[in-house]
Amino acid sequence: MENSRSGPTHLAEPGRHPDSDPSAFRIDSYLKQRAEFVERALDSVVASDGRPGAQLLEAMRYSLFAGGKRLRPILAIAACEAVGGDPADALGLACALEMIHTYSLIHDDLPCMDDDDLRRGRPTNHKVYGEAMATLAGDALLTDAFIVLARSHPNRASSAAVLDVVAELAQAAGSSGMVIGQALDILCEGKATDLATLEYLHARKTGALFLAAVRGGGLLGGGNPDQIDALTRYGRSIGLAFQVVDDVLDVEASADQLGKRTHKDDAHGKATYPALMGVAKSRQFARELKQRAIDALAAFDERARPLREIANFVVERSL
Amino acid sequence: MENSRSGPTHLAEPGRHPDSDPSAFRIDSYLKQRAEFVERALDSVVASDGRPGAQLLEAMRYSLFAGGKRLRPILAIAACEAVGGDPADALGLACALEMIHTYSLIHDDLPCMDDDDLRRGRPTNHKVYGEAMATLAGDALLTDAFIVLARSHPNRASSAAVLDVVAELAQAAGSSGMVIGQALDILCEGKATDLATLEYLHARKTGALFLAAVRGGGLLGGGNPDQIDALTRYGRSIGLAFQVVDDVLDVEASADQLGKRTHKDDAHGKATYPALMGVAKSRQFARELKQRAIDALAAFDERARPLREIANFVVERSL
Numbered sequence: 001m002e003n004s005r006s007g008p009t010h011l012a013e014p015g016r017h018p019d020s021d022p023s024a025f026r027i028d029s030y031l032k033q034r035a036e037f038v039e040r041a042l043d044s045v046v047a048s049d050g051r052p053g054a055q056l057l058e059a060m061r062y063s064l065f066a067g068g069k070r071l072r073p074i075l076a077i078a079a080c081e082a083v084g085g086d087p088a089d090a091l092g093l094a095c096a097l098e099m100i101h102t103y104s105l106i107h108d109d110l111p112c113m114d115d116d117d118l119r120r121g122r123p124t125n126h127k128v129y130g131e132a133m134a135t136l137a138g139d140a141l142l143t144d145a146f147i148v149l150a151r152s153h154p155n156r157a158s159s160a161a162v163l164d165v166v167a168e169l170a171q172a173a174g175s176s177g178m179v180i181g182q183a184l185d186i187l188c189e190g191k192a193t194d195l196a197t198l199e200y201l202h203a204r205k206t207g208a209l210f211l212a213a214v215r216g217g218g219l220l221g222g223g224n225p226d227q228i229d230a231l232t233r234y235g236r237s238i239g240l241a242f243q244v245v246d247d248v249l250d251v252e253a254s255a256d257q258l259g260k261r262t263h264k265d266d267a268h269g270k271a272t273y274p275a276l277m278g279v280a281k282s283r284q285f286a287r288e289l290k291q292r293a294i295d296a297l298a299a300f301d302e303r304a305r306p307l308r309e310i311a312n313f314v315v316e317r318s319l
Numbered sequence: 320m321e322n323s324r325s326g327p328t329h330l331a332e333p334g335r336h337p338d339s340d341p342s343a344f345r346i347d348s349y350l351k352q353r354a355e356f357v358e359r360a361l362d363s364v365v366a367s368d369g370r371p372g373a374q375l376l377e378a379m380r381y382s383l384f385a386g387g388k389r390l391r392p393i394l395a396i397a398a399c400e401a402v403g404g405d406p407a408d409a410l411g412l413a414c415a416l417e418m419i420h421t422y423s424l425i426h427d428d429l430p431c432m433d434d435d436d437l438r439r440g441r442p443t444n445h446k447v448y449g450e451a452m453a454t455l456a457g458d459a460l461l462t463d464a465f466i467v468l469a470r471s472h473p474n475r476a477s478s479a480a481v482l483d484v485v486a487e488l489a490q491a492a493g494s495s496g497m498v499i500g501q502a503l504d505i506l507c508e509g510k511a512t513d514l515a516t517l518e519y520l521h522a523r524k525t526g527a528l529f530l531a532a533v534r535g536g537g538l539l540g541g542g543n544p545d546q547i548d549a550l551t552r553y554g555r556s557i558g559l560a561f562q563v564v565d566d567v568l569d570v571e572a573s574a575d576q577l578g579k580r581t582h583k584d585d586a587h588g589k590a591t592y593p594a595l596m597g598v599a600k601s602r603q604f605a606r607e608l609k610q611r612a613i614d615a616l617a618a619f620d621e622r623a624r625p626l627r628e629i630a631n632f633v634v635e636r637s638l
Contacts, residue, residue, distance in 0.1 A: 046494075051499075052499075052503055052506075052516070052519065053499045053502045053503045053506060055502065055506065056494060056498065056499055056502040057494060060494065103458075107454060107455075107458060110454065112449070112450035112451045112454060113451050113454070130431070131431035132431045132432050132505050133502065133505070135426060135431060135432070135454065136426075136498050136501060136502050136505075138458075139422075139426060139457075139458075139461065139498050140493050140494035140498040140499070141494075142461060142462065143461065143489050143492045143493035143494070143498065144489065144493040144494050145489075146465050146485060146486070146488075146489035147486050147489040147490050147493060150482050150483075150486035150489065151486050158478065159477065159478035159479040159481075159482050160478040162478075162482055163469050163478050163481055163482055163485070164469075166465060166469040166482070166485055167465070167466050167469035167470050170462050170463065170464075170465035170466040171466050173462045174459050174462035174463040174466060175365075175375060175376060175379065175459035175460075175462070175463050179375065179455050179458050179459040179462065180370075180371075180372045180375055180459070182455060183372045183374065183375040183452065183455050184371055184372045186452070187371075187372060187374065197371070200371065
């Protein structure tokens, strides 16, 4: 495995693969290494080459390299590793996920959507490049994501499997996934929303991409149907847990800590878990979801340790 | 072939396939039949099912069924037929092309882009559904296009070939294709532009999608490398010819005839072929490109007749 080179790039420190010494596993260094792995690939995939219109690439890179945690790509890689795959097998999907996530942030921040000026401590894309270029940068990141995935040629997955992952990723991001989630978010603004509606909305707005990450990573790593089923249950729980925690953070943290405007859900009249069930119950719910995610991985061996630790990380980062 | 059913739907009138009686071939009935074939498929692919957020699907369908000529999908199907494929083999790509073309029109019409109120004789998407929903409808059409293509399973093409077509389509639409073309269009507005720059811009803004249509159709129909090379030359010429003719139409026609605001290129300070080389020379250039397109198909038999006639149709519609 040390010398395999499938995908846009390869691991710089393959010797520090988590299963080489399980007792030494540290989630913080795992997250850091995998994030760097993804960032090197993104840097070569979305590269400015000095051709006319360089401003578009600059706008794409501005938001892509704004310091995200790369959680979706890392989940794809961890799921790929959990079924015995090489991190590089999921690298095309990992890049595609982060590009799609970034496009969604750029478009969500536009004046006609959430109208946000600040994201990860910096001015939002349209504040720097203007609305037209921000819209186009989002469009390009979304579109280019499918080039990267379609050209990734993982070792352990057939072309048919990659094609399935393309379809699942598009489904997670499109009119029955992330986009309908954002549309519902806008349509529900200021209206009384119950828990069932909120869960329906979040399963699409954030959950679908988390699910595509872990299912896709498993498929590209050559996972069998039982493993993919387990990853599906893990992915559903972790996606919802992430959103519940995000809502709690929005209520509790200051803008300084999060690097974006906080309490904005409340200001926009958006339904949140803390608003509907209170902060204490929201925390408890997030911990239940974390446990469900970990339980779903019962049949996996030590290679699923990163996935288990990520579930813990996602929930405990705030609570 | 009559009873084949690969793809979302099948031909309603397979007996009227053009090669059944070459002498009876009529381009107008060919275009009408193939457009209806694509429209039935689009109708089932982008279907409103009454779930929450139905307004998003409504906005997508509003622009998708606004009376376009379906030229890109028909080119994909005609290229597929030219190499001996069944029209249904290219149907997933055909739908994807029209969805991507439609998304680009919705986003181009936005206030932050070209700010147009009228498209195909009707109010533009954001005039009816608002800017947020129009942006999302475009995002969803672009994303869903990749579901349709990835799930199309043509008879004569391997999964690896479909994956190549996914990558080519994304490349044609993304940051080195249509999106950079639109970005350049905005960045060049009001500036002196020479012919070389204009050709560079149009090769991306419109040309890339035409090229992806004919190359993709050929690949999905099982075309050999020589055939794909010929289709590539045809696609380059026809794409540029289309744009030159579009520029001429914008200068000459009234808004009534085109169903959209005319002379808008001039009003926006955009470079056009008539502005740079005059109307008469633009017409001559379009006819030269048409001939180049037809010449590229010299090695094809009667099954390429639709492609030849489409080249003629595209150029002579205005001249």
